[in-house]
Amino acid sequence: MDVPATLGRILDTHRDQPGALLPVLHEVQEALGFIPPETVPEIAAALNLSRAEVHGVISYYHHFRQESPGRNVIRVCCAEACQAVGGEALAEHARARLAGSELTLEPVYCLGLCACGPAVQVDETELHAAMTPVKFDALVARLELEK
C-alpha cells in the first residue's frame, strides 16, 4: 500500500475536525494494520501538534500499535466475568497454543459478552462466546488454514 497517499487522504478528511487525532490514528491503523513511526511527523504537522504529543497518544492507548501485528489478532477476555467461567485457564491455553504462531494474541478487558464467557474476538469482526480450549484450537486451526 502507498503509505504517503493513504496518509494524505486520511489527513485531508480530518484536517478541520476538532480533536481529530484519535479518528486519524484509527483510520491509519485500519488502513495499514498499525501506525508506522514514520507517519508521526506528518500527522503532527497536519494537526498542528508536536511529534511528542502524537507519540504520547499512540503509546498511551492499548488499542494503537506501532508494529505490524500477526495475520490475525486474537483477543481473549481476561476480565472478571470471564475469569468466573474459566477465562484464565483459557488464556493460559491460548498462550501455549499460539507460542511462535503467526497469529497475535492479546488480552482484552471486557468485550461486553459477560453472560456467555469466556469471550474471544478475532480482528474486531468475529466474536466467540462460551469458548473452551477445544473450541479455541479449532478456531486457530481454521485461521491458520485460511492463509
Added chain:
Amino acid sequence: MKITVYVPGDAAALALGADAVAEAIATGAAARGVDLRLVRNGSRGMVWLEPLVEVATPQGRIAYGPVTVDAVVALFDAGFLAGGAHPLCLGPTGEIPWLARQTRRVTPRLGVVDPKSLTDYVARGGGEGLRRARAMAPGAIVQAITDSGLRGRGGAAFPAGIKWRTVHDATATQKYIVCNADEGDSGTFSDRMLMEGDPYCLLEGMAIAGRAVGADRGYIYVRSEYPHAIAVLQAALAAAGDFLGGFRVEVRKGAGSYVCGEETALLESLEGKRGIVRSKPPLPAIEGLFGRPTLIHNVITLASVPDIVAGGAAAYREQGVGRSRGTLPFQLAGNILRGGLVEVPFGMSLRELLYDFGGGSRSGRPLRAVQVGGPLGAYLPESQFDAPLDYEAFAAIGAGLGHGGIVAFDDTVDMAKQARYAMKFCAIESCGKCTPCRIGSTRGVEVIDRIRAGDRTQIGLLEDLCETMVQGSACAMGSMTPIPVMSALNHFPEDFS
C-alpha cells in the same frame, strides 16, 4: 404471504452463532419457496437462550432458542414459521417468565424493533419524548428530569437534574452533549445492548438533552471493544433524516483505555489527547469539551430521558425505593445459569436477581462471591445477598451498584487471587497522573503476592496501602480499587492465609 423472522444481530448473539443461524434460515426458506423477511433485531437480553429466533405469527411473536444451525432443518420440518411445536419452542416471547417479570422502561424496544429502522422505532412509541420536548420550554425539560429523580447510571449516581440545570444556566456560544459509551466494567453490557438494539432511543435522549441545555452538537464516545455498536449507531445516524432536527451527533471510537470511562479523561480523549483525568473543578458542566459547558452522561441515563419526557416525571419517579427512583437494567454475568439483562425497579434483593432470575451458578456449584459494580465494586459474600438493590442500601454495606453489573463466582474462586487481579488491573489501566494509583497498584500486587506466599504480616501493610489509595488518588480508578481488595480480605479472610 411474507413471513417475518427475527434473528438477533446483537454481539452476544453473534458470538453464539447467530449469523450462521440466520443464513441457514434464509437458505431453508429459499429452498422451500417461502417469502421470508429476515430482521436482525437486538437481543431481548436472555443471553442463555441466544441465538433466540422469533417468528411473527397471527398470535404474536413465538420464540425458539437457543437455536443452532443443526436445528434449523428440524425447525422448518416442525413448521416453526407458523409457530409449530418443537423442543426449542419457548412460546410467545413476551410471556417467557424471565422477561414478563421485568419492568422495561428504558429497554421496551430492545430485541423488539429493527435497530436500523426509524419507522419501526416510531411505530413502537419512539420519538414521542422529542416531540413533546419541542413544545416545552428548555427550563421545563430540565425540571422534568429533576422531578423524575433520575441519577447518573454510569456508576456515580449523581442527580441528573443538577447537571442539566448547571449546563442550562451556563452562558456560552457553544455547548455539548457527550454520551459516555465507554462501558469498560467487566460484567456490564447494557450500554452495548441498547446501542446495538435500540440506537434511536439514545439519539432521541441526546437530542432532548440538547434542546434542554442549549447544545446543538453531541458526541458518543464508544469503546473500541464495541465495533458492532459503533456500526449500528452509524447506520442509525445515516438513516435519521431530520428526526434529530438541527442536533448533530458524531460517533467517536475509544482506543482501549479503561480510565477513559471517567468523564474528564473521556473529554481529554475526545479532544485528541491521552486519557488522563482532569482536576475538578472546573466541572465539565462549566468547562467541559473544548472548554465549553458540557452535559456528559452514560448511555442508559440518556436513553432514560425519552421515557421520562414522554410519560412524565411522576410516572418514572413512582418506581424504585428511597432516593433510587425508576429502574435499572441490571446485568447478570459470570458464573450464572441464566445470564443477561434484567431491568427492574430499584429495591429487589440481590438474592432474587441471582436465583429467581439467574437460576444460581452455571457450574451447578454453590455461589460464593458476587462482584457488583465492575472492577471497582465490592465482592459480596452470601450473607449479604439479601441487600436491596438501591444506591443507599449498597453504600451502607460498603458497596455500590455502579453500572448495575453483577458478576457471580462459584465456590472454586480464590478471593486472594481476585484481590490481586483488582490491583493488577489498576496497574494496567492507571492513567499515571497520581502516585497512589500509579505506584500503589503495583505495590499492591506485590504485597498480595507475599500474603499469598504465606506472609501474614503483610496484611497490615495492604490495609495501609489501600487507605493511602482511597485518600490520595485523583479519581475513582485509584480510590475505588481498594474496594474489591478490602471486601475480598474482610469477607473471605480464609483465602488470605
